[in-house]
Amino acid sequence: xxxxxxxxxxxxxxxxxxxxxxxxxxxxxxxxxxxxxxxxxxxxxxxxxxxxxxxxxxxxxxxxxxxxxxxxxxxxxxxxxxxxxxxxxxxxxxxxxxxxxxxxxxxxxxxxxxxxxxxxxxxxxxxxxxxxxxxxxxxxxxxxxxxxxxxxxxxxxxxxxxxxxxxxxxxxxxxxxxxxxxxxxxxxxxxxxxxxxxxxxxxxxxxxxxxxxxxxxxxxxxxxxxxxxxxxxxxxxxxxxxxxxxxxxxxxxxxxxxxxxxxxxxxxxxxxxxxxxxxxxxxxxxxxxxxxxxxxxxxxxxxxxxxxxxxxxxxxxxxxxxxxxxxxxxxxxxxxxxxxxxxxxxxxxxxxxxxxxxxxxxxxxxxxxxxxxxxxxxxxxxx
Amino acid sequence: xxxxxxxxxxxxxxxxxxxxxxxxxxxxxxxxxxxxxxxxxxxxxxxxxxxxxxxxxxxxxxxxxxxxxxxxxxxxxxxxxxxxxxxxxxxxxxxxxxxxxxxxxxxxxxxxxxxxxxxxxxxxxxxxxxxxxxxxxxxxxxxxxxxxxxxxxxxxxxxxxxxxxxxxxxxxxxxxxxxxxxxxxxxxxxxxxxxxxxxxxxxxxxxxxxxxxxxxxxxxxxxxxxxxxxxxxxxxxxxxxxxxxxxxxxxxxx
Numbered sequence: 001x002x003x004x005x006x007x008x009x010x011x012x013x014x015x016x017x018x019x020x021x022x023x024x025x026x027x028x029x030x031x032x033x034x035x036x037x038x039x040x041x042x043x044x045x046x047x048x049x050x051x052x053x054x055x056x057x058x059x060x061x062x063x064x065x066x067x068x069x070x071x072x073x074x075x076x077x078x079x080x081x082x083x084x085x086x087x088x089x090x091x092x093x094x095x096x097x098x099x100x101x102x103x104x105x106x107x108x109x110x111x112x113x114x115x116x117x118x119x120x121x122x123x124x125x126x127x128x129x130x131x132x133x134x135x136x137x138x139x140x141x142x143x144x145x146x147x148x149x150x151x152x153x154x155x156x157x158x159x160x161x162x163x164x165x166x167x168x169x170x171x172x173x174x175x176x177x178x179x180x181x182x183x184x185x186x187x188x189x190x191x192x193x194x195x196x197x198x199x200x201x202x203x204x205x206x207x208x209x210x211x212x213x214x215x216x217x218x219x220x221x222x223x224x225x226x227x228x229x230x231x232x233x234x235x236x237x238x239x240x241x242x243x244x245x246x247x248x249x250x251x252x253x254x255x256x257x258x259x260x261x262x263x264x265x266x267x268x269x270x271x272x273x274x275x276x277x278x279x280x281x282x283x284x285x286x287x288x289x290x291x292x293x294x295x296x297x298x299x300x301x302x303x304x305x306x307x308x309x310x311x312x313x314x315x316x317x318x319x320x321x322x323x324x325x326x327x328x329x330x331x332x333x334x335x336x337x338x339x340x341x342x343x344x345x346x347x348x349x350x351x352x353x354x355x356x357x358x359x360x361x362x363x364x365x366x367x368x369x370x371x372x373x374x375x376x377x378x379x380x381x382x383x
Numbered sequence: 384x385x386x387x388x389x390x391x392x393x394x395x396x397x398x399x400x401x402x403x404x405x406x407x408x409x410x411x412x413x414x415x416x417x418x419x420x421x422x423x424x425x426x427x428x429x430x431x432x433x434x435x436x437x438x439x440x441x442x443x444x445x446x447x448x449x450x451x452x453x454x455x456x457x458x459x460x461x462x463x464x465x466x467x468x469x470x471x472x473x474x475x476x477x478x479x480x481x482x483x484x485x486x487x488x489x490x491x492x493x494x495x496x497x498x499x500x501x502x503x504x505x506x507x508x509x510x511x512x513x514x515x516x517x518x519x520x521x522x523x524x525x526x527x528x529x530x531x532x533x534x535x536x537x538x539x540x541x542x543x544x545x546x547x548x549x550x551x552x553x554x555x556x557x558x559x560x561x562x563x564x565x566x567x568x569x570x571x572x573x574x575x576x577x578x579x580x581x582x583x584x585x586x587x588x589x590x591x592x593x594x595x596x597x598x599x600x601x602x603x604x605x606x607x608x609x610x611x612x613x614x615x616x617x618x619x620x621x622x623x624x625x626x627x628x629x630x631x632x633x634x635x636x637x
Contacts, residue, residue, distance in 0.1 A: 293481045296442060297495040297544070298470020300463045376442050380481070
């Protein structure tokens with residue numbers, strides 16, 4: 001019973017460390033997954049904001065990006081894929097049903113840039129872009145709404161009363177970080193979008209994929225230089241952003257949370273260590289006679305030191321193990337109840353175990369040393 | 384005698400520096416004890432017998448003088464070597480038994496072997512502990528814990544523990560101090576039996592009738608030996624036990 005209370009400090013400390021690390025690394029992983037689901041090494045060029053009479057529109061509100069800009073970006077080194085993007089909301093009809101959804105004009109590179117895969121059928125081709133083909137690739141939500149019990153491939157949907165042939169169905173991506181349904185989408189060739197659906201000549205934005213994460217900064221700079229030259233404007237009438245910036249911003253928050261929790265846990269580990277030292281000191285006093293007996297029958301000072309050190313380390317290591325089990329189960333319960341993913345890194349389990357054993361050594365050393373320095377005669381007479 | 388003494392004390396002094404007054408507990412004791420002897424060291428409290436005992440047992444070092452235990456000069460050894468000497472050459476029996484309460488009789492007896500200079504295999508430890516317990520007639524109680532044993536049985540476990548490393552010397556500090564008359568005689572019977580087998584025993588006691596079971600009496604007063612003589616009319620434990628039983632029968636105690 002007393003051993004359990006002694007261990008409690010270490011149990012709570014280690015449990016808190018494991019629990020908080022599991023929760024924060026789970027959250028970090030979730031964010032990372034979602035950000036990478038947006039595509040990796042992706043740079044987005046937004047058109048400038050539209051200002052009229054002091055009222056400023058948001059990104060993409062001013063018509064500053066053109067197809068020519070997109071083609072110019074495509075010729076840059078370290079750029080592997082480009083998709084000029086045009087966005088519009090449209091009422092889509094099919095099968096006697098209708099659904100209001102986001103209609104995107106993209107290039108065939110779009111799935112690759114967004115790290116997205118086609119479930120059935122295929123993406124439209126470059127040929128389709130050239131011929132302004134009436135081909136469409138649809139998301140899971142749109143498919144469910146318009147073709148509840150049918151295979152949508154080969155079916156026709158009508159956008160602005162124009163018939164588009166469904167050539168592909170995208171795999172489900174679920175909701176993004178901001179709660180938007182990413183599957184509520186229809187994708188058509190950007191040329192078809194610009195000439196048949198809307199009659200726009202400007203792009204909302206341009207999605208660019210760099211060769212790798214390291215190339216991102218260079219490519220971003222080149223894009224900026226190229227577009228400034230093309231637009232011949234002193235003021236930058238566009239904005240360039242990349243996924244890494246977004247990822248860093250989001251993970252920074254959860255990392256800060258993690259540090260805070262780990263700090264609290266470290267404090268409780270120190271408190272736990274003091275608890276062990278306290279109880280070991282009491283134990284040495286209580287067992288003075290036993291120490292005397294052991295010395296009388298021939299135990300050396302080192303034997304006594306090792307005995308008490310082992311006891312302290314055993315106490316804290318058992319405490320640490322219980323704490324690890326407790327922390328992992330706590331995070332699993334949270335994962336189950338709150339439907340949050342939790343990840344317990346093996347490295348942290350090892351760190352937690354080693355540090356609890358270290359606490360045992362550090363806090364057990366003084367009492368053990370005190371025990372080993374006892375005089376056998378005094379220890380034997382101790383009542 | 385021709386053999387070398389087990390204990391050779393030569394002008395031993397012990398001074399305690401406690402507080403402002405120096406306590407001169409032992410003032411020049413010279414004493415030789417030979418193999419096979421059974422010696423009682425007697426004296427009132429403050430006579431220096433416990434201090435002498437601690438020095439003989441290697442728990443304490445003399446301030447002055449020379450002490451040879453089995454030919455080894457104890458006065459010059461360091462703490463750790465002294466611990467090894469206690470482990471291998473001396474067996475201790477205390478007044479308060481001093482068993483570890485949370486371990487069984489056998490584990491108590493095995494304890495000194497844990498601290499032996501050379502590692503003793505677990506199986507060998509087990510065997511030696513059992514034979515030591517059988518020697519004191521407690522082979523059946525090996526798995527009992529001290530609180531399940533009577534005082535006399537606990538003292539027998541302590542004796543078994545003292546014997547387990549086959550010491551050259553068995554030291555007993557008031558071994559019957561906490562026991563009733565009958566159990567005391569039984570314990571003295573164990574000592575007499577061990578002495579008959581050739582084990583050298585030195586025992587501190589203040590009871591004259593207990594000292595009569597030994598072969599030689601050394602009486603101390605004020606840190607000096609005042610009497611050192613062979614025991615006349617030595618008591619024999621078996622006979623005394625018979626007498627005691629007869630007496631108990633008479634008053635219907637037994």
